[in-house]
Amino acid sequence: MDTQNPIAVQRLDYQPSSWLIDHVRLDFDLHPSATLVSSELTLRRNPDAPNAPDAADASSAELTLQGVDCELRSVQLDGRKLDESEYRLDERELTIEQVPSSCVVSIVTCIDPDANTALEGLYRSSGNFCTQCEAEGFRKITYYLDRPDVLSVFDVSITADEASYPVLLSNGNRVSHERLDNGRHRVRWHDPHPKPSYLFALVAGDLACIEDHFTTASGRRVLLQIHVERHNLARCDFAMESLKAAMRWDEEVYGLEYDLDCFMIVAVDDFNMGAMENKGLNIFNSRYILADPQSATDSDYMGVEAVVAHEYFHNWTGNRITCRDWFQLSLKEGLTVFRDQCFSSDQRSATVKRIEDVRLLRARQFAEDSGPMAHPIRPDSYIEINNFYTLTVYEKGAEVIRMMHTLLGADRWRQAMDVYVERHDGSATTCDAFVDAVQSVTDIDLTQFRRWYSTAGTPEITVREDYDASTRRYHLTLSQHCPDTPGQQDKAPLHVPIVMGLLDGEGRALPLTPGQQAEQLPDSGSATGQHSVLLHLREASQTFTFEDLAEPPHVSLLRGFSAPVKLHHESSNETLAFLMSHDSDSFNRWDAGQRLATRLILATMNEDPEAEASLDFLGQAWERIITDETQDPAVKAEALSLPSMDTLEGELQRVDHQLLFRAHSKVAAVLSERHADALESLLTEKQSGDLPLLDALAMGGRKLSNTALSLLSYLPDERWVALAEARYEHAGNMTDRMAAMAALCHSNSDARQRVLDDFLARAAGHRLVVDKWFAAQAMARRSTIVDDVIQLTRHSDFDTSNPNRLRSLVAGFAMNNPPGFHAADGRGYRFLSDQVIALDKRNPQLAAGLVSPLGRWKRLTTDAQQLMRHELQRIMDSGPLSADVYELVSKSLR
Ligand code: TRP
Ligand code: ZN
Numbered sequence: 001m002d003t004q005n006p007i008a009v010q011r012l013d014y015q016p017s018s019w020l021i022d023h024v025r026l027d028f029d030l031h032p033s034a035t036l037v038s039s040e041l042t043l044r045r046n047p048d049a050p051n052a053p054d055a056a057d058a059s060s061a062e063l064t065l066q067g068v069d070c071e072l073r074s075v076q077l078d079g080r081k082l083d084e085s086e087y088r089l090d091e092r093e094l095t096i097e098q099v100p101s102s103c104v105v106s107i108v109t110c111i112d113p114d115a116n117t118a119l120e121g122l123y124r125s126s127g128n129f130c131t132q133c134e135a136e137g138f139r140k141i142t143y144y145l146d147r148p149d150v151l152s153v154f155d156v157s158i159t160a161d162e163a164s165y166p167v168l169l170s171n172g173n174r175v176s177h178e179r180l181d182n183g184r185h186r187v188r189w190h191d192p193h194p195k196p197s198y199l200f201a202l203v204a205g206d207l208a209c210i211e212d213h214f215t216t217a218s219g220r221r222v223l224l225q226i227h228v229e230r231h232n233l234a235r236c237d238f239a240m241e242s243l244k245a246a247m248r249w250d251e252e253v254y255g256l257e258y259d260l261d262c263f264m265i266v267a268v269d270d271f272n273m274g275a276m277e278n279k280g281l282n283i284f285n286s287r288y289i290l291a292d293p294q295s296a297t298d299s300d301y302m303g304v305e306a307v308v309a310h311e312y313f314h315n316w317t318g319n320r321i322t323c324r325d326w327f328q329l330s331l332k333e334g335l336t337v338f339r340d341q342c343f344s345s346d347q348r349s350a351t352v353k354r355i356e357d358v359r360l361l362r363a364r365q366f367a368e369d370s371g372p373m374a375h376p377i378r379p380d381s382y383i384e385i386n387n388f389y390t391l392t393v394y395e396k397g398a399e400v401i402r403m404m405h406t407l408l409g410a411d412r413w414r415q416a417m418d419v420y421v422e423r424h425d426g427s428a429t430t431c432d433a434f435v436d437a438v439q440s441v442t443d444i445d446l447t448q449f450r451r452w453y454s455t456a457g458t459p460e461i462t463v464r465e466d467y468d469a470s471t472r473r474y475h476l477t478l479s480q481h482c483p484d485t486p487g488q489q490d491k492a493p494l495h496v497p498i499v500m501g502l503l504d505g506e507g508r509a510l511p512l513t514p515g516q517q518a519e520q521l522p523d524s525g526s527a528t529g530q531h532s533v534l535l536h537l538r539e540a541s542q543t544f545t546f547e548d549l550a551e552p553p554h555v556s557l558l559r560g561f562s563a564p565v566k567l568h569h570e571s572s573n574e575t576l577a578f579l580m581s582h583d584s585d586s587f588n589r590w591d592a593g594q595r596l597a598t599r600l601i602l603a604t605m606n607e608d609p610e611a612e613a614s615l616d617f618l619g620q621a622w623e624r625i626i627t628d629e630t631q632d633p634a635v636k637a638e639a640l641s642l643p644s645m646d647t648l649e650g651e652l653q654r655v656d657h658q659l660l661f662r663a664h665s666k667v668a669a670v671l672s673e674r675h676a677d678a679l680e681s682l683l684t685e686k687q688s689g690d691l692p693l694l695d696a697l698a699m700g701g702r703k704l705s706n707t708a709l710s711l712l713s714y715l716p717d718e719r720w721v722a723l724a725e726a727r728y729e730h731a732g733n734m735t736d737r738m739a740a741m742a743a744l745c746h747s748n749s750d751a752r753q754r755v756l757d758d759f760l761a762r763a764a765g766h767r768l769v770v771d772k773w774f775a776a777q778a779m780a781r782r783s784t785i786v787d788d789v790i791q792l793t794r795h796s797d798f799d800t801s802n803p804n805r806l807r808s809l810v811a812g813f814a815m816n817n818p819p820g821f822h823a824a825d826g827r828g829y830r831f832l833s834d835q836v837i838a839l840d841k842r843n844p845q846l847a848a849g850l851v852s853p854l855g856r857w858k859r860l861t862t863d864a865q866q867l868m869r870h871e872l873q874r875i876m877d878s879g880p881l882s883a884d885v886y887e888l889v890s891k892s893l894r
Pocket of ligand 1: 132134135272273274275276277310311333386389
C-alpha cells in the first residue's frame, strides 16, 4: 500500500460488478510455506451492470480480478494458457484484456501460509491451516472478484499430508475422501448455497471434535461438530449447548431454520477478531469456544454463548442475505448483534443484559462518536474496510435496529423480518432495502428515521419540565442536538423514540392517556411497557403535554434506553434517589443510580460542596440496595458499580484524567468505608455453592460478592488484602479466583506476588488463563504501572504474535487503565505507540485495533494533548505504514 497516496473508497461510487462468477472450483495443495491454489472460475458478463454488453459489442471485454501477496503461476482462458502479453499484473490486480462474455478462467497461485503473520487469507495457527477472508482476505489466496455482491457456488478440494493434517474442512457438505499414494489425502467439499468469497473457509489440521445433532423444526437432522486441538476436547460442551439453544431460538423467534446437513465450528488460538461466520464452517477465536469452570469466568461463559449465537445467526442475516458492498456492513452486523442480544437476554436476566450492553455503548461507542473516527453506522468512505468493524457499526447499529423494534412492537417486527427474508433471500442487499422491508409493514413514516444510517455522533437531548398547578398540566420539552463530527456539521434532527412514564409522589405509575404526540407502546403488554408511552421526538425541540395531574410528577425518560442518545436532565438528588427505588422500569432504576453517582464523582472532582448531599443520597440508596433481600443479586451488583472512567469522560468537555481518577477513587473509597461491614459480609456469606455453576442466582451471587471485593479494594491494604487472599485460596471457580487476583493486583502487599505466582503456576500453560494473568496486571491501579507493563512485555510468556496475548496486556493497559495510560509524563502514550509501530509490520489489523486511545486528544489538557499528538506523529514518521494504521493515525492527527 502506497501510504503517500492512499485510495479512499466512496459509498456513492458503487457500481455493480461487470462480471459474475456462477461457479468456482478451488484445489488446494497444502504445504506450510508453498501452497498451490488452482482455481477455475465460470464467468459471465453481468446483464445488470451499467456497461452491460448490448448485442453488438458482446463479444469480448476486460476482466479485472483482485489479488494481493499471491505469486501468479499461470492463467488460462477457456483452456488456453495466456502469454504474459495477454494480461496485466500489478500489486493488487490482474487484468485480462479480451475476455468473451461467458468463459472459464483458470488460475494457479502459490502462497506462503507460514509467512502470513497478518492472519488474513490462509495462515497457520498452532500448526494447523485456517483461513480468514472477511473482509478482503480472499484475494490473498487467489485472484478473484473479491467483493460481497458476487455470489458463487463453491466446489473445493483439499490435498494435504494425512499424518499432519488428518482433518480437512471447507464449507458445505463433504462429498468424497481419497487416500493418495504419497502419504497425502484429498477431501472434496460442495457448498450448494451461492456465496461471496468472504464467506469461504478452509481448515486443515490435527483436530479432535465433539459431535451432537440438532433436528430442525421441519425434521431435518443436522450433524453438529466442534473441532479443537485434542487437549481442549473437554472444554467444548458449553459451546455446543449454546449452539443448540441458538438454533432453537432462531426457529422459535424468527422461524429461521438451518439449511445444510452439517454445521461445523473450529477454534483456533491465533485470530484477529472474535469469530467468523463462514458458511457451515464458523471459525472462532478459541476464547469464545473453550470454557470450563477451572479456566473460564462467568462472563467468559456469557461471551461464548453470545458469540456462538451471533455467528450462527449470521447464517440468515449475513450469509443467505449478504451485503451489497462493505458500506452496508451494519446490515448484517447491527442486525445480528441485535439478534444475539435478544437471545442472551432470553437465556437469563434481561435487565442485566441490557445494563451490560448500555455500559459498553456509553463507555466505548460514545467515545468513538466523539473522536476523530466518528462515522455513521453506514459509513460514506473508507481507506481500509478493516477499520470499520467498529462499535458504531456493531453496537450502535444494533441500537438502530432495536429502535425500529420498539417503534413496531414484537409482532410487527417479526412481519418486517419475514418480508426482508422473503424479498432478499439468496442475494446481496443494502441497509435501505432493509428499512424498505420494515416500512412495508408499518404506517409510521420511516423517512426521517433513515437519518440514523447517515448521521455520525451521539445526539444529545436536553430536557425541560414545567408543571402548571392551575391547569394541572405538565409540559415536557425535549430538544435534540447532534454535535459536529468530522465532515458533518449542522445535522438535521433525528426521529428519536422516547419510551417514558410518570410517577406520582408515592411512586405509583400515573395512568397516561396517550395524547396527540404520545402513544401507547406497541408492546404495552410487556413488563417495560406497563404505564409507559412512546413519544416520537422528531423536531429540534418539541413540547409534550400531559393533562390532569394533581401534582408535579416524577418523570422517567428513555426507559430501557430506548435510543442511543445522551440525556441532559437536571434532576435533583431527591428525584434520582426516588427513581432508584420507585421506577417501574428496572433499567431506569439502575440508570438513576448511575446518574446520581456521576453527579457525585463530578462534584467531588470540582470540589463542589454539593458533593456531600449527593453522597448522602447515594449512600442511603446503597444501604437499601444492600439490605434488600428480594432483589436479583446480579442487578444489585450493577447498582453498586460506579460508572466507568470512560463513561464519565463522555460527560466532560475537557478532562484531566488524574483529577477524574482521584475523584472516582475517592468516591469509591468513601462509599466502601460507609458500607464496609455490609460489603465484607457479602464476601464471607455462605456462597450459593450447591447451585449449578451457571445458574443465574449462583452467577449473580458471585457478581455481587466480587463487586463488593472490588469496592473494598479502594480502602487501605490492611483492611481487605487478607480477605482477598483467603478468597483467592478458597475459590472454587475461575470467576472468584480471577476477581480476587485482580483486586490484589491493586495492592502493594506480599500477597499480590504470592497470588500472581500461584495463578501462573496453576495455569500450566493454558493460554486463555495466562491471558488473564496479563490482563489483571495491566489494569492495576499502581503508581509503577507503566514500568510494570513494560516489564511484562519482557516476560517469557508474552507473545506479540498471538492477538489475545497481545491485547490482554497492551489493550488491557491502554483501554482499561486510564490513570496509567494517561500518566502525566506521557510514558503511557509512548508505550502504546511503540507497540503500534512494532506490530504494524506483522499484523496491521491488530496494530490498528490499538490506535484509538491515541486519537482522543481533543478533550485532554493542553500538556496531555501535546504528548499524545507527538506519539501519533512519531507513528506517522516511523516508516511506511499499513493502510490500516495510516488511515487511523492520519485521521487522528487532523
Ligand atoms: N464477521 C465477523 C463477525 O462479526 C467479524 C470478523 C471476524 C472480522 N474476523 C474478521 C472482520 C476479520 C474483519 C476482519 O462475527
Ligand atoms: Zn458479526
